[in-house]
Amino acid sequence: AENYISVLESSITEMKKTGNRPGYTVLPKLTFQTFSEKFENDLIEYKAELIKMESEFVDENKVSLHSMLWEGINTSNPKLVKKAIKLGVDIDSKQCGSTPLHAAVQKDSYEIVKILLENKADHTIPHHGNTSILGYAKAIGRKKIATLLEKYGAK
Structure with missing residues (x-):
C-alpha cells in the first residue's frame, strides 16, 4: 500500500505541472497533511482511502493517462511512460x-x-x-x- 501513496503523490505533482496541456486533467487540490490528519488513528483506513482515490482517478482520467503515455513517448521521457503504466x-x-x-x-x-x-x-x-x-x-x-x-x- 505504501507504493500507492507514493504513486498517487507523484501523480498529483505531475498532473499539476502538466495541467495546462490538452488532454490532461488537473486533480482537485489535496493536502496530504490534512488528509493524513483525518485518518491519523486508522492507518489502514487512510491507505484504503488513497487506493480508492487512485482507482477513481484512473477511471475518470483514461484520456489523460493516454495523453500522459504518448507525451512520455513523444518527449522521450521514460519516467512519464512508467507513471502512465503504473496508473493503468x-x-x-x-x-x-x-x-x-x-x-x-x-x-x-x-x-x-x-x-x-x-x-x-x-x-x-x-x-x-x-x-x-x-x-x-x-x-x-x-x-x-x-x-x-x-x-x-x-x-
Whole structure:
C-alpha cells in the first residue's frame, strides 16, 4: 500500500505541472497533511482511502493517462511512460494508427521500447501496411531495438 501513496503523490505533482496541456486533467487540490490528519488513528483506513482515490482517478482520467503515455513517448521521457503504466493506461492504445511500441521504435527510444515490452506491450500488432514491428525496426535501421524485440519473441 505504501507504493500507492507514493504513486498517487507523484501523480498529483505531475498532473499539476502538466495541467495546462490538452488532454490532461488537473486533480482537485489535496493536502496530504490534512488528509493524513483525518485518518491519523486508522492507518489502514487512510491507505484504503488513497487506493480508492487512485482507482477513481484512473477511471475518470483514461484520456489523460493516454495523453500522459504518448507525451512520455513523444518527449522521450521514460519516467512519464512508467507513471502512465503504473496508473493503468492501456499500453496498446493507438494514436494515428500506431501503438506506443511503434512510436517508440520510430523514435529510436530503446529505453521506452524496453519499458513497454517489460509491461507486456503487444509486439504482434502490425505497423502501418501490415509490417511486423520487428520488420519495421529492421527496415528503419533500429538494430539494437530489433535485437530487443527478438528477445521478447517478436517475429
